[in-house]
Amino acid sequence: MRALLNSALYSLVWWLFRPFNGLVRYKTAPHALRDTLKIDPTKPVVYILAQRSWVDMFVLARICREHVLPPPNRTGSNFPTVERAGVVYMDALLETRMRPTALTRLIETGIATKNFDAQMVPISIFWGRDPGKETSLWKLLFADSVQAGRVQKFFIMLFNGRNVLANFGLPFSFREYVERTPEASIAIRKLTRVLHFHFLRARTAALGPTLLRRGVVIDGLLNTENVLRAIEHGAGKHGMTRDKARAHARKCAEEIAANYSTTSINFLERFLNIVVFKRVFAGIDVQGLERVRELAQQYELVFMPSHRSHADYLLVSYSLYQAGIAPPHIAAGVNLNFWPVGSLLRRCGAFYLRRSFSGDQIYTAVFRAYVAALIRRGYSIEFFPEGGRSRTGRLLQPKTGLLSMVVEAGLRQDIRRVALMPVYIGYDRVWEVGSYTKELRGGAKTKESAEGLLKAGKILGKSYGKPYINFGEPLVLQSYADTHLPGWREAVAQDSEQMPAAFKDFVAKLALENSRRINAAAIANPSGLAALALLASPQRVVAHDEFVEQIGSLIWLLKGGPGGEQRYIPLTAPQAVVEWSSPIGQIARVPHPWGDLHGVTARDAVALTYNRNNIQHLFAIPSLIANLFRTRLLLSDDAVIMGVRALYPFLRNEYFLRWEPEQIEDVVKQWITTMIGLGLLSRENDRLRRPEANQPAFSTLAMLGRVLGETHERYCMTALLLAEERRTQQPLKREKFEDDCRLLAERMAILTGRDAPEFFDKALFKGYLNTLIEIGMVSVAADKTLAVDARIDRIAERSQELLSDDARQMLLQLLSRRRLSELAEEQAVAVVDEPAQDAPGKPSQEPPEKPL
Secondary structure, eight states, X not given: OHHHHHHHHHXXXXXXXXXXXXXXXXXXXXXXXXXXXXXXXXXXXXXXXXXOOHHHXXXXXXXXXXXXXXXXXXXXXXXXXXSSEEEEEHHHHHHTTTSOOHHHHHHXXXXXXXXOOOEEEEEEEEESSOOOBTTOHHHHHTSOOTXXXXXXXXXXXXXHTTSEEEEEOOOEEHHHHHTTSXXXXXXXXXXXXXXXXXXXXXXXXXXXXXXXOHHHHHHHHHTSHHHHHHHHHHHHHSSOOHHHHHHHHHHHHHHHOOXXXXXXXXXXXXXXXXXXXXXXXXXXXXXXXXXXXXXXXXXXXXXXXXXXXXXXXXXXXXXXXXXXXXXXXXXXXXXXXXXXXXXXXXXXXXXEEOSOOTTOHHHHHHHHHHHHHHHHHTOOEEOOTXXXXXXXXXXXXXXXXXXXXXXXXXXXXXXXXXXXXXXXXXXXXXXXXXXXXXXXXXOOOOOOOHHHHXXXXXXXXXXXXXXXXXXXXXXXXXXXXXXXSTTHHHHHXXXXXXXXXXXXXXXXXXXXXXXXXXXXXXXXOHHHHHHHHHHTSGGGEEEHHHHHHHHHHHHHHHHHSSSOSSOBOSOOOHHHHHHHHHHHHTOEEEOOTTOOEEEOOHHHHHHHHHHHHHHGGGGHHHHHHHHHTSSOSEEEHHHHHHHHHXXXXXXXXXXXXXXXXXXXXXXXXXXXXXXXXXXXXXXXXTEEEOOOTTSHHHHHHHHHHHTTHHHHHHHHHHHXXXXXXXXXXXXXXXXXHHXXXXXHHHHHHHHTTOOOXXXXXXXXXXXXXXXXXXXXXXXXXXXXXXXXXXXXXXXXXXXXXXSOHHHHHHHHHHHHXXXXXXXXXXXXXXXXXXXXXXXXXXXXXXXXXXXX
C-alpha cells in the first residue's frame, strides 16, 4: 500500500513539475556529455544522484533525453538492465550503512551475481551556483543545499531554475570496484564512502568553499599574528599611534580584499556572453578543461596564465564558469580599481595589489595575510606572473613577488595540496595591439579610466577572430618542493617564520618552469601561422600557392616534431588558415596572371609581429637547423647538433623552451627526422642535404630559416659589440652596453626600413647578456663592470654565418662607423683638454694643416 501511494505521489509531482521543467535552463559539465562519458551500450547504467530529490531526477531525465543518453528510471527492487537504466540516491546509500534496506539486498545480490556489471555514473545537480555565505538568510532560504526540505526545494527551484548545473562524473565499473573487497558489507561501506567524498569534492570544485562576509574577512586579517606585529612595529618606528597604525592596516585591507558575489558573476557572465564576446569574437576555443575539472576535485588550484590583454582574466573566469568550475580569486593591479569597473571586478573575485609595496610593512603584512587566508580556506587563485601585459607578444620574464607569497602559504597549509596551473592565452588579434605599438615607439602608457572604458566601446564594431585558451601541464607544489627545496617540511613542521635559505632561488626556478609550461601549451592559431610565414617572406609578399604550401609545412612540422603533447592546432587545413586569417590580419590578395599574391602593408605588418611572436618559439629549433643550411648544401648530423647546441642556451632563455641542455641532441635528431619526412632535407650518404634552389621545398626551408632572422641579428650584435669592447681594454658598464645594443638595433631597423619597435627592445639584450653570464662567457665585477672572455671572438665570428649577406654587411659597417665616431670624439676631447702652447690671447701663427 505504501509503495502504491508513493508511486501515485511521484506521478502527481511529475505532472505538476512538467510545465516548469521546460523553463529550466541548465548547463552540463562536461559540455559534450555523450563523447566524454563514452557509455558502453552493452552494459546497464546506474545514475547516482547526490541527494534524494524527484525534481533532480526529472531534470536528469530531460538532460539524458536531449543528450541521447540512457533515460533514468526508478530502480525499485529490480536490477537495472541495458534497456532500463537505474537511479540511486546518495541518501539511500548512506542509509544502508546504518540498517539493512531493500537497496542493501539489491546491492548484495548484484555482488553475488558474478555475471552482473553496471556503469556507475555519479551526478551532482546544483540549483544556482552560490556556495552560500555563513550566517546568510539567503543561504537558509534560496541557496541549494543537501539538507533542503520540500518547501525549501520549491523556493530553490523558483529562484534558481534558470541557472542549473548538472555535473557528471566519469563512469566506473561496479564489478571492478566490488571485486577488490570479497565481503559485501565492507564493499558497500567503501563504495558509499568513496561516493560521499566524490560529491563533496565535486561541490567544492563547482561552487567553491563557503564564503565569509567581507567584514569578517577584514577583521580576521587585522587579528593575524603577523599583521598585529607589523602594526606594533609601524606604531613604534614611524611615530604613529597604535590606533592610527591599525586604521592604516584596515584601510589596506579594504583596498585589497575581494567581495565575491555569485550574483555579480552571473550578471557579468551574461553581459560578456550577450554584449561583448558574441559581437567581438567568433567563438572561444578552450582546451584542457577536463584536466582542470579533475584537478579541482583533488587540489587547490593556482592559475598562472600568460598576459596579453585585459580580456585575459575575463576569458579565463568566463570559460571556467561555463564549464562548471568555480571561478578563481584574481590578483589585479590597483590601476583597475576605478569606477565603475573596480567594484564590479571586486565582486567577481578580484583582489587588488599595488605595483610596488614601497617599504610599507603594514601593507605587505596585510597582503601576505590575505593571500595566506585564501589558500587556507581553499579558494582558487589566479595571477599573472609576468606582472603586466606583454607589448610584443612574447612571454615576459616572470616576476616572483606574489608567487613567493603564494608558494609559502601553499607549503604552510596542510589541508589540500596546491597545483600550479600554467595557462596559455592567445588571440587572432588582441584588442590593444594599436596602443602596444605606440608604447613600443616611446609613447606613454594610457592610464585605465572610465573615459578610456567608454572609448574602448569602439571594439564592439570590429571582428577580432577567436581567443584561444589552453590549460597546460600542472605542477604540484609540494611534490616539486620535495625535489627542489630540501628541508622545507622541517621548516614548516617547526612553525618557523623563515623558509629554507634556498627558498628565493626555488621560487625563481618555479617561475621559469611555469613559463616553460605555458609555452609548451601554445596554440598555433591561424593568424599566428599566417603571420609567421608571411613575415618570413622577402618584402612581406608571397605567391598564393607558395603561401598555402608553407603554412602546410609549418603545420606538419608541429604535428611531427617533439614536444607536441600539450600544444594545439585549431585549423589544420592550410587553405582554411589563409581564408580565416586574411581579413583579421589585413592580408591583401593581389590578382596576377601568373597566380595571386598575398601581401601586407608596413603598418599591418607591425600588428602581425604580435601574432608571430606568440608562437615563434614553437619553430625555434627547426628554424635554426634550416638557417645552418643557408650557405651550405651539405652538413653532417654532428655539425647540425653542434650548431644548435651552441645557441640553445640563448634560445631556451629567450623563448622559455622546455628541454634541458642535455636533452637537446635527441631533440635535434627528432626535428631532423621530421624535416626529412617533409622533404625539407634529404640524406646523401652520411650527410644531410638541402633541396636545390629550383625546388619548392627550398623556398619553404628558406622561409623557415628566416623565422628567427631578427633573433640571430640581435645575437650577432651582442657578440660583436662585446668582442669589440674587449679589444679596447676600457671599463665596460653593463647599463651602457645594453643601451649601445639597443641604439645599434634601432639604427639598423631605421636603415633597413623595418617598422618593428620590438626589434630593439632593451629587455631582449638584457636577456642575452644574462645568458652569457650564466654560461661563463661574461662576468660582472663588484662595480658592475663587465669582464669579457676571449672566447667571445669565436662566437662573434660564428654568429655572422647565421646572417644574410646584406644584414652582415650593414652590421659590420655600422660597427665600423661607430668606432670611427668614438675615436673622433676622443680626439676632439683630447684637443679641448690639451693646454695651449702659445702666449695667452695670442693666436697661433702656424697655418692649418692641409687635408691629405
